[in-house]
Amino acid sequence: MTFSMKRVLAIFNKDLKDLSKNMFVSTSILMPLVLAAIYGRMAEDLSIESYYLVINLAFTMTATFIQCAIIAEEKEKNTLRGLMLSPATIPEIFSGKSLVAFLLSIVTIVVSSIFMEYYPENVALVAVAIVVSTLFYIALGTLLGLLARSVVEASVIIMPVVFLLGFGSFIETLMDKYPILHFAEYLPNLQLIEFATKVQAGSGLTDVWSHLSVITAWFLIVSFLTIVIFKKKEIDA
Amino acid sequence: MEVLSMEDVAKHEKDTVLFPDFSLKVYRQGVTAIYSSLNVRHVLLNMLIGKHSVTSGKIFVQNESYNINRRAYLAQIAVCFFEEGMYERLTIMDCLKFYQGLYQSKQTFEQVLQWTQLEDKTHTKVSKLTFSERRRVQFAKVLLQDAALYIFEEADLNVDLETKRVFSTIIQKLQENQKAILILTGNMENAISVADEVYRLDEKGLYKVEIDEGKDEDVKKEVPxxxxxxxxxxxxxxxxxxxxxxxxxxxxxxxxxxxxxxxxxxxxxxxxxxxxxxxxxxxxxxxxxxxxxxxxxxxxxxxxxxxxxxxxxxxxxxxxxxxxxxxxxxxxxxxxxxxxxxxxx
CATH class of the missing domain: 2.40.50.1020 (LytTr DNA-binding domain)
Incomplete structure (x- = not known):
């Protein structure tokens, strides 16, 4: 089995073009950008929490939702069958698709950060965390995309994700009231906030690696689940 | 040389026999049509693309079997489905570029566009095309693949005369290029008009339909x-x-x-x-x-x-x-x- 970059690029190009003409999905990128612009103009000095409210929203709205929608659409329009019969391998198909979501999320996050004037103390370290998180959200999007049967269904099942992971920082306030919710601090979005706060305070890799590994663990778990569900669906179909 | 070889393939669904075991070979440059009901056609097609497992009998394309080497098997077949999903928002050119990248095709666009008569529509979105034009885009997709066996499902059903003409040219071109062609249809006229050999497949088995007799009668009646x-x-x-x-x-x-x-x-x-x-x-x-x-x-x-x-x-x-x-x-x-x-x- 050979991994052909040409085929990945063909799928990437096709999905990017398709997405640019699909207003329903591509406008979801605007939401974090608009929010970032408003936040940036509203206050002079924003807290790390507000920066990451927007960044987490960008993750769910672009990485997860776009990935979920393009996979669901491929299923809905019956084009996935053609792809499966083509010489493209399954890793090639999904890398091509993930590349679109990945690129768009990174662009959205960078642009939102510029809008909000967020400049991390240690750019490299934060960049690594952002990339790992993006991978997690894309894997989550793939998983949901496999479960959704149509684009409309995709936009419905994305809602709990947006609330839990996008606006998740509100859970922290609830956590003090209800100790049972303490498990929530292991959610990848809260881990990312913790991570960023520590980095902003000047910590190095030695202090923050635990957060990074939790996010990586999330990515691995979701990827594993995605593969399991994919195999199951393939047998069912 | 045989390209597709089906040996003792049969399908039973619960208590009913969809089709009893039959054997069929499709040779290089051969155009074979199977006339059947919708149900039989779906099952047969799904067996050919490996979606339904072949429980009794064997299917080989160029001596490759789906169960043994899935990729090598699929690389040998190009299927033009009746209900093919298409990327509605892309233009024809973008679609073809995608297929070309996907299949690593050496076929030039000019050639394919000329065969399918889509030259003046290259920048039209797929969603704006008529049913017949969409069909031709699907033909173009198949032409960009380099397979040994080309399967067409109801390729010229409800299409305009131009597309019918395009279809028969494509069949001819594929034949010239040493390909084997299998046509699955529920319309006897379609089957007879393009295929060299026509078979009927139903619960009684696979029967060869004599084409010549039908043609003679047509001539005798002389419908101008x-x-x-x-x-x-x-x-x-x-x-x-x-x-x-x-x-x-x-x-x-x-x-x-x-x-x-x-x-x-x-x-x-x-x-x-x-x-x-x-x-x-x-x-x-x-x-x-x-x-x-x-x-x-x-x-x-x-x-x-x-x-x-x-x-x-x-x-x-x-x-x-x-x-x-x-x-x-x-x-x-x-x-x-x-x-x-x-x-x-």
């Missing part, structure tokens, strides 16, 4: 107007009435038609279905399907006739190939006509 001929084909099902229900039958299903008590009855697998048409009307409508007025009150489906029995010099009977081995009278005067149809003097 092509449009008129087409209309006959478009509306070929025969309605019957059972209780308050209307049931439509495909002409090839009918064994024979008998006029009883002033009403015509269609006989299908030993069961009689009354119809409101007169025998004369039915004779006119069914002429193209190889039906023959063998008697004042009988029309017989010649495809089903197994034996012609001579009782005395002036009395004949036709024995059919159905379950009951029905016997139908043949008038003395009609014997000469039948001989002519059969090519006997």
């Amino acid at each position: 107007d092509a449009e008129e001929k087409e209309q006959t084909f478009k509306f070929h099902k025969i309605p019957t009435k059972i209780n308050e229900k209307m049931v439509l039958f495909d002409p090839p299903e009918i064994d024979y038609i008998e006029s009883k008590d002033g009403q015509a009855h269609l006989y299908i697998k030993g069961e009689a279905f009354p119809t409101t048409f007169t025998l004369n009307e039915l004779e006119g409508r069914l002429h193209y399907f190889g039906f023959f007025r063998c008697h004042r009150s009988y029309i017989v489906n010649l495809q089903k006739v197994r034996e012609v029995i001579t009782w005395t010099r002036n009395s004949f009977n036709l024995i059919l190939d159905d379950q009951a081995k029905s016997s139908i009278p043949l008038s003395k005067g009609k014997m000469a006509q039948l001989k002519e149809i059969l090519g006997l003097k």
Whole structure:
């Protein structure tokens, strides 16, 4: 089995073009950008929490939702069958698709950060965390995309994700009231906030690696689940 | 050299037999059509693309089997589905670029666009195309693949004349390039018009349909107007009435038609279905399907006739190939006509 970059690029190009003409999905990128612009103009000095409210929203709205929608659409329009019969391998198909979501999320996050004037103390370290998180959200999007049967269904099942992971920082306030919710601090979005706060305070890799590994663990778990569900669906179909 | 080889392939669904075991080989440069019901067609196609496992029998394409080497097998076939999903928002050019990248095709766009007559539509979005034009985009997709076996499902059903022409050119081009072609269809006319060999597949098995006979009859009837001929084909099902229900039958299903008590009855697998048409009307409508007025009150489906029995010099009977081995009278005067149809003097 050979991994052909040409085929990945063909799928990437096709999905990017398709997405640019699909207003329903591509406008979801605007939401974090608009929010970032408003936040940036509203206050002079924003807290790390507000920066990451927007960044987490960008993750769910672009990485997860776009990935979920393009996979669901491929299923809905019956084009996935053609792809499966083509010489493209399954890793090639999904890398091509993930590349679109990945690129768009990174662009959205960078642009939102510029809008909000967020400049991390240690750019490299934060960049690594952002990339790992993006991978997690894309894997989550793939998983949901496999479960959704149509684009409309995709936009419905994305809602709990947006609330839990996008606006998740509100859970922290609830956590003090209800100790049972303490498990929530292991959610990848809260881990990312913790991570960023520590980095902003000047910590190095030695202090923050635990957060990074939790996010990586999330990515691995979701990827594993995605593969399991994919195999199951393939047998069912 | 054989490209597709199906050996003893059969399919049973619960208690019913979809099709009993049959073997079929499609050779290089061969165009084979299988005429079947929708149900059989779906099952057969899913077996060919490996979606349904082949429980009894074997399917090989270029000696590759789906179960042994999935990728090598799939690389040998190019399928043009009837309900193919398309990227509606992309232009034709973008679609073709994608397919070219996906299949690593060496075929040039100019060539493919010329074959499919889509040259002046390259920047039109797929969603804005007509049904026939979409079909041609699907043909273009198949042409960008370099497979050994090309499978077309209902390729020229409900398409305009231009697309029909494009389809037959494509078949010709593929044949010139040493490819094998399999056409799956529910329309006998489509099957006969492009294929060299036509088979019928149903619960009784795989039967070869003699094309020449059909052509001879067409010539004999001499229908000058092509449009008129087409209309006959478009509306070929025969309605019957059972209780308050209307049931439509495909002409090839009918064994024979008998006029009883002033009403015509269609006989299908030993069961009689009354119809409101007169025998004369039915004779006119069914002429193209190889039906023959063998008697004042009988029309017989010649495809089903197994034996012609001579009782005395002036009395004949036709024995059919159905379950009951029905016997139908043949008038003395009609014997000469039948001989002519059969090519006997």
